[in-house]
Amino acid sequence: MNSKMAKWFMLVMLVFVLALVGCSSETNNDTTDDATEEAPSNDGEATGNDGDVTIRVAWWGGQERHDMTLEAIELFEAEYPHITVEPEYTGWDGYWERLNTQAAGNNLPDVINMDNSKLNEYNSRDLLVDLTPFIEAGTIDLSDVDDVYQEINQDGDRTLAVALGANALSVVFNKDILSENGIELEPGYTYEDLREAMLTIGGATDGDFFGFDFANAEYELFFSYARQNGQSVFNPDGTGLGFEEEILVDFFAMVQEMVKEGSGPSHDITMSYIDGGNAMIGDGTAAVQMAASNQIIGLSQSTDYELGLGLLPSLEGGQHGNWIRPSMSFSISTHSQQQEAAALFIDFFTNNLEAHEVLKADRGVPISSAVREHLAPMVDGAIKETFDFLELVADYTSPADPLSPPGESEVRGSFLRLVETIKYDRISPEDAAAQFMQEAEAVLN
Known part of the structure; x- marks a missing residue:
C-alpha cells in the first residue's frame, strides 16, 4: 500500500472509530439518564428539577x-x-x-x-x-x-x-302548594298521610298534577322503608339481602297503588321530566319530591316557587329509617x-x-x-x-348500614327495572318481589 493510500485508509478508520464512540456515548447517556431520573414520588415533593x-x-x-x-x-x-x-x-x-x-x-x-x-x-x-x-x-x-x-x-x-x-334522604316540598291547600307534613307523618295529601291537592287542581314525585329514587326510598321495618337491604357482610320478602311486597304494592290512584306519577311522566332536565316540584305538577337534602339547592334555582325540606314519611310504630351520610x-x-x-x-x-x-x-x-x-x-x-335540615334529621336517624357490597349497581338496576314494570301494572308486587330476590341473590352470592 503506497503512502497516499495508507493516509486515506487511516483517515477513514479514524472517522469510523469516532462515529462508533459518538453512538456509544449517546446510548450510554440515555441509559444513564433513565437510571438516575427520579422515580415518581408519593410525597408531593419534586418529580422534576423545579419541584412542581x-x-x-x-x-x-x-x-x-x-x-x-x-x-x-x-x-x-x-x-x-x-x-x-x-x-x-x-x-x-x-x-x-x-x-x-x-x-x-x-x-x-x-x-x-x-x-x-x-x-x-x-x-x-x-x-x-x-x-x-x-x-x-x-x-x-x-x-x-x-x-x-x-x-x-x-x-x-x-x-x-x-x-x-353531609346530607340525608329527604323530601323536597313545594311550600306554596301545600300552604294553599292547608296541608302540613309534620315529623311523624305516614305514607298514608302523604298519599291522602297528594290526592287532596290533585282533586283541587285544574291542571296536571302528579302528586309525589319518586324522581326515579324508589331504590333509595326502599332503603329507608326496610330500616323502618327493622331490617336492611343487604346483610351485614354483603353476601346477600337483609330483609324479608314480604317487606318488599308491601313496598312494591304501595308504589303500584300510588300510580293507579294518582298520588304518584306514571313511569313515563317521571322519565320525561328527568330526560328533559326538569322537575315536577319546580313547575307545580308535584307537591313533594324524593331527594337527597342538598338537591334542594339546584331545584330552588330553577323555580319561582318556595321549596322546603322535610323528613321522609314514616311507618306507624316503625323505627327511624334515615341516617346521615356523605x-x-x-x-x-x-x-x-x-x-x-x-x-x-x-x-x-x-x-x-x-x-x-x-x-x-x-x-x-x-x-x-x-x-x-x-x-x-x-x-x-x-x-x-x-x-337546618341536618340538625332536624339528626333526631330521626339511626346508625348507617355497612357499605353496599360489590354488585350493588346490578342490584339497583334490577330493582328499578321491576319498579318500571310495576308502575305499568305488568307484574304483581308478589311476582316482582320474588324475581328481585332471585336476581339480587344471584349477583351477591
Whole structure:
C-alpha cells in the first residue's frame, strides 16, 4: 500500500472509530439518564428539577358545580403553587363508565369524586388508597369532623374516602302548594298521610298534577322503608339481602297503588321530566319530591316557587329509617403517583374557609364544624334549609348500614327495572318481589 493510500485508509478508520464512540456515548447517556431520573414520588415533593407536581381531579355535576369547583381549585393552586390541578369533570351520566375505562388502563385520576354506593366496589378492586396515614399525620386534618360524617367511609381500620359534605334522604316540598291547600307534613307523618295529601291537592287542581314525585329514587326510598321495618337491604357482610320478602311486597304494592290512584306519577311522566332536565316540584305538577337534602339547592334555582325540606314519611310504630351520610366523597386512587399532593387537595376542600365560601355547600353541609360555624351566618334560602335540615334529621336517624357490597349497581338496576314494570301494572308486587330476590341473590352470592 503506497503512502497516499495508507493516509486515506487511516483517515477513514479514524472517522469510523469516532462515529462508533459518538453512538456509544449517546446510548450510554440515555441509559444513564433513565437510571438516575427520579422515580415518581408519593410525597408531593419534586418529580422534576423545579419541584412542581400535577394531580388530576375528577368529579361529576352540573355547570354551576363545575364553575364553583374550578374557582376553588384556583385558590388551592395559589396556596400550593408547586401543585397544578388538571380537572376532569362531567355529568353523572357517563361518569362511572369513564372511570371504569380509566381503571382498566391503570390511568385513574389522582383524586376521584366517589359515591358511597360505589365505595366498596372500588375498594374490592384495590383501586383506593388507605387515607388513614395521611389523617394520622395531619396532612388531612379531621380534628373538627365528628365521626358520624366519616363512619360510612371506613372499612375496618382503613379510611377509603373523606366526605365532601353531609346530607340525608329527604323530601323536597313545594311550600306554596301545600300552604294553599292547608296541608302540613309534620315529623311523624305516614305514607298514608302523604298519599291522602297528594290526592287532596290533585282533586283541587285544574291542571296536571302528579302528586309525589319518586324522581326515579324508589331504590333509595326502599332503603329507608326496610330500616323502618327493622331490617336492611343487604346483610351485614354483603353476601346477600337483609330483609324479608314480604317487606318488599308491601313496598312494591304501595308504589303500584300510588300510580293507579294518582298520588304518584306514571313511569313515563317521571322519565320525561328527568330526560328533559326538569322537575315536577319546580313547575307545580308535584307537591313533594324524593331527594337527597342538598338537591334542594339546584331545584330552588330553577323555580319561582318556595321549596322546603322535610323528613321522609314514616311507618306507624316503625323505627327511624334515615341516617346521615356523605353526599359524596373524595378518594385517592392507587394509580396516583402524587398521593401527598392529592391528600393536601382533600384537606383543602375539607377545611379551607375561603374555598367553602365559594363552594356554597353545593356538595352537602360541610363536615367540618369550624367551616359550618363560619358559613352559618352567610347562608340563606335553600342553603340554609340544608343546614337546618341536618340538625332536624339528626333526631330521626339511626346508625348507617355497612357499605353496599360489590354488585350493588346490578342490584339497583334490577330493582328499578321491576319498579318500571310495576308502575305499568305488568307484574304483581308478589311476582316482582320474588324475581328481585332471585336476581339480587344471584349477583351477591
